[in-house]
Amino acid sequence: MGGPDSLDGVEPxxxxxxxxxxxxxxxxxxxxxxxxxxxxxxxRAPRVRELYRSIGGRSPLGELTARQAxxxxxxxxxxxxxxxxxVAMSYSAPFAxxxxxxxRQSGITRVVGLTLYPQYSRATTGSALRGLRRxxxxxxxxxxxxxxxxxxxxxxxxxxxxxxxxxxxxxxxGDAPVLFSAxxxxxxYVDRGDPYEREVNATVAGVVARLGLxxxxxxxxxxxxxxxxxxxxxxDTVIRALGAxxxxxxxxxxxxFVSDHLETLQEIDLLYRDxxxxxxxxxxxxxxxxxxxxxxxxxxxxxxxxxxxxxxxRAHGGPAAPPAAPGSGARATLGAA
Numbered sequence: 001m002g003g004p005d006s007l008d009g010v011e012p013x014x015x016x017x018x019x020x021x022x023x024x025x026x027x028x029x030x031x032x033x034x035x036x037x038x039x040x041x042x043x044r045a046p047r048v049r050e051l052y053r054s055i056g057g058r059s060p061l062g063e064l065t066a067r068q069a070x071x072x073x074x075x076x077x078x079x080x081x082x083x084x085x086x087v088a089m090s091y092s093a094p095f096a097x098x099x100x101x102x103x104r105q106s107g108i109t110r111v112v113g114l115t116l117y118p119q120y121s122r123a124t125t126g127s128a129l130r131g132l133r134r135x136x137x138x139x140x141x142x143x144x145x146x147x148x149x150x151x152x153x154x155x156x157x158x159x160x161x162x163x164x165x166x167x168x169x170x171x172x173x174g175d176a177p178v179l180f181s182a183x184x185x186x187x188x189y190v191d192r193g194d195p196y197e198r199e200v201n202a203t204v205a206g207v208v209a210r211l212g213l214x215x216x217x218x219x220x221x222x223x224x225x226x227x228x229x230x231x232x233x234x235x236d237t238v239i240r241a242l243g244a245x246x247x248x249x250x251x252x253x254x255x256x257f258v259s260d261h262l263e264t265l266q267e268i269d270l271l272y273r274d275x276x277x278x279x280x281x282x283x284x285x286x287x288x289x290x291x292x293x294x295x296x297x298x299x300x301x302x303x304x305x306x307x308x309x310x311x312x313x314r315a316h317g318g319p320a321a322p323p324a325a326p327g328s329g330a331r332a333t334l335g336a337a
Contacts, residue, residue: 001124002092003059003261009092010049014041016091022127055265062092064259065116067292068300075301081308084108088135090128096135104139111136112307113147114300116258118157119199120150121185148303152199156299158206161255161287163295165211168251168287176249176283177216177242179235180204181272182256183263184221187229197231203255218242219255222272223263236275243279250276253287258296260289 004013018037021029026036052058069085076083084106088099103111113132117125129147136143151157165178182200190197201219208217220235233241235252242250252272254264268286276284290296 001061001128002089003061004052004092005058005062007049007052007057009058010052011041011045013092014044014048017041020090020127022130023123051262051266054270055262059092059261060265061259061261062087062089062094064261064291065089068116068259068297071292071294071297072300072304075297076304079301079305081305088128088132090131096128096132097138099132100135100139103136103143109143111143111145112304113145113149114304115147115149117256118150118258119152119182119196119203119256121189121194121196123185123189123194123196125149146307148307150199151299151303152203153206154299154303155206156302157296158203158210160290160293160295160299161203161253162207162210164287164290164293165207165213165251165253168253168285169211171285172249172251172283174249175216176251176285177218177247178213178251178253179238179242180207180217180219180253180255181222181235181268182219182254184224184230184234187231190231200256207253207255222267235272239272239275239281240279243276243281247281249283249285250281251285251287254289258290260291264289 001017002013004010015037018024018040019034021033024033024037026033029036065087069087073083073085076085084103086099086102087094088096090096113129115125115129117128120126129149133145136145169176169178180200185194185196204217204219208214218238220233220238221231222235224230224234239250252268254268257264264286273284273286
């Protein structure tokens with residue numbers, strides 16, 4: 001999604017976010033969504049600015065994603081693929097239009113859109129990749145374009161997440177419960193067939209199996225906005241229930257996030273940590289976000305390499321690309337949405 005790089009950038013970021021009809025669905029939204037977004041952004045900005053102030057006055061997402069792109073480019077180059085990795089975000093710079101212009105100016109013709117949402121939702125992954133496709137068309141078209149739109153059950157990705165959970169478990173005593181916390185989604189999306197909840201559960205199951213956490217894990221959903229029904233249970237509800245049940249230690253895992261941002265640094269590290277203390281959980285540990293963890297970069301490189309070389313069936317949303325063997329000179333650029 002991106003994030004504001006300063007407190008002055010909070011309101012423009014919110015305006016972009018609330019303008020997206022895939023994320024915020026309004027009746028006849030095409031008539032008034034921009035006006036709605038402007039109004040809501042102005043009203044919410046003061047409170048949201050304080051949240052960003054509590055984590056240093058800016059989102060680290062842009063910097064972290066740039067590091068991920070640089071590390072992935074280096075790993076793919078090491079594997080014999082001549083490539084560039086560029087970043088495209090939905091609601092803050094660098095936008096998809098800038099990424100597409102970079103590709104056009106560089107003479108790139110083969111593009112792989114690689115999502116940084118491990119689990120697919122049309123409200124997030126779908127919106128970001130549609131924006132990337134539109135930007136490529138506006139930039140002049142002519143790109144051979146395919147997508148990797150999810151990897152919720154990729155073994156190397158699951159190994160990387162399991163590694164972060166292991167490090168967090170080492171920081172708390174005994175057999176602490178493990179709470180996987182995913183970003184929430186309005187229930188109506190799932191009711192209409194969105195696979196996000198199912199894929200989050202599959203990710204959790206893969207990590208639980210790797211670490212033998214059966215019987216001591218929970219799943220909650222965070223970051224609800226507005227009065228509509230969201231996926232349940234809410235993360236804060238689960239924390240209260242664990243405290244009421246006598247838990248004194250807890251490991252929280254940001255399962256649907258691959259980078260640190262407001263939802264990890266403020267919502268989990270500050271809000272949920274304080275809540276845990278209030279309900280008697282004195283030992284609280286948060287699994288680190290994947291960020292540019294070498295295990296995560298290796299997982300992404302494996303996804304891209306299989307996609308380029310074999311047309312891996314896990315790629316969705318575009319025409320099949322011809323295989324490109326290592327060292328063949330084929331150039332690929334990855335838009336990290």
